[in-house]
Amino acid sequence: MSGTGGRTLLTVRGLAKRFGGLVAVDDVDFDLDDGEILGIIGPNGAGKTTTFNLIAGALRADAGSIRLRDAEIAGLPAHKVAARGILRTFQHNRPFKGMNVLENLLVGAHRRVRARPWAAALGLPSARREDAALAAAARETLAFVGLGDHAASDVSKLSFGQGRLLECARALMGEPAIILFDEPAAGLTSVEAERLGGVIRGIAARGIAVLLIEHDMRFLLPLAHRVVVLDRGAKIADGTPAAISREPAVIEAYLGRHAGAAA
Ligand SMILES: Nc1ncnc2c1ncn2[C@@H]1O[C@H](COP(=O)(O)OP(=O)(O)OP(=O)(O)O)[C@@H](O)[C@H]1O
Ligand SMILES: [Mg+2]
Incomplete structure (x- = not known):
């Protein structure tokens, strides 16, 4: 149904x-x-x-x-x-304490990272492009949940309600x-x-x-x-x-x- x-x-x-x-x-x-x-x-x-x-x-x-x-x-x-x-x-x-809001989203975004670990470790351009794409996706997701202006804020500064929105953003980053x-x-x-x-x-x-x-x-x-x-x-x-x-x-x-x- x-x-x-x-x-x-x-x-x-x-x-x-x-x-x-x-x-x-x-x-x-x-x-x-x-x-x-x-x-x-x-x-x-x-x-x-x-x-x-x-x-x-x-x-x-x-x-x-x-x-x-x-x-x-x-x-x-x-x-x-x-x-x-x-x-x-x-x-x-x-x-994740001690990080800003954007970093909090990037830490949790495993599913989207497709570069092979060795490429990231060597700093290859493909890995850097994926980092940039991930950061762009995280910013877009923050804007979507209404936290676009808080990307650089320390996560401890968020209100309880904003913390809930960050949890939504974190889930969304997992596609x-x-x-x-x-x-x-x-x-x-x-x-x-x-x-x-x-x-x-x-x-x-x-x-x-x-x-x-x-x-x-x-x-x-x-x-x-x-x-x-x-x-x-x-x-x-x-x-x-x-x-x-x-x-x-x-x-x-x-x-x-x-x-x-x-x-
Ligand atoms: N790990 C567990 N071991 C034993 N009993 C459990 C366990 N988890 C839940 N229960 C029991 O199973 C029943 C259903 O619990 P559940 O947490 O799914 O209810 P709920 O609908 O989510 O309730 P609430 O609205 O209070 O959150 C309850 O009687 C609860 O005590
Ligand atoms: Mg319950």
Whole structure:
């Protein structure tokens, strides 16, 4: 099923993960298309982060299939999943300290470096050209996330919200097919969250698919093309934000309870 009319990029079927007697992810199915923003919501402990960890290869599934286009990726280690273009941002910003913002992006940009290491070591022109291309890509990416004026700033000078944007830029430098965001709006002011929402929309407009776990419905519902709802590991709904917001099971399991908890 498509939220954007794009091609199916990721196909998750029968995904399951147990921790001892606890079924953290229980027979979950969903699809994700090119350029689609798919929200994943559910109460605390519903299995959202575990689902991300299974997709990213940080955890191994007990059952099920995860196909990226036509290739099975379930069971691949995290670095191989990342090399195939599934990247994640972290709940806590992780900048490299003592560097400026641009250098921070260049340090993480392994996937784009195609010069052979010996060429770089010898300072050959081909390696220098690649360095220049990488720096240009990093500047373009900083401008894209709204940090264009901060390239030369020490990374410690960034606000928390700007640090989140830098994490987005870092993921983009890896030329991802899919970016996984786990509660990216947590801790942001409403202005910062709005800015981040704009960047996520821009990422999807580039054809990159986005999987977005988020508790803040004011952030998620206007952003997501489609939403999957998990409860106690199982998928209880899958549809447009408007459709899932009307489903009694969702209101009972999540929206109602969550609104009650927040009040
Ligand atoms: N490494 C682990 N070992 C044992 N149990 C775990 C582990 N990771 C998660 N769990 C359990 O699996 C269930 C699902 O956890 P998960 O972190 O996926 O939930 P979540 O939907 O991301 O919740 P939250 O909204 O609080 O982030 C929870 O009951 C959790 O305690
Ligand atoms: Mg979580």
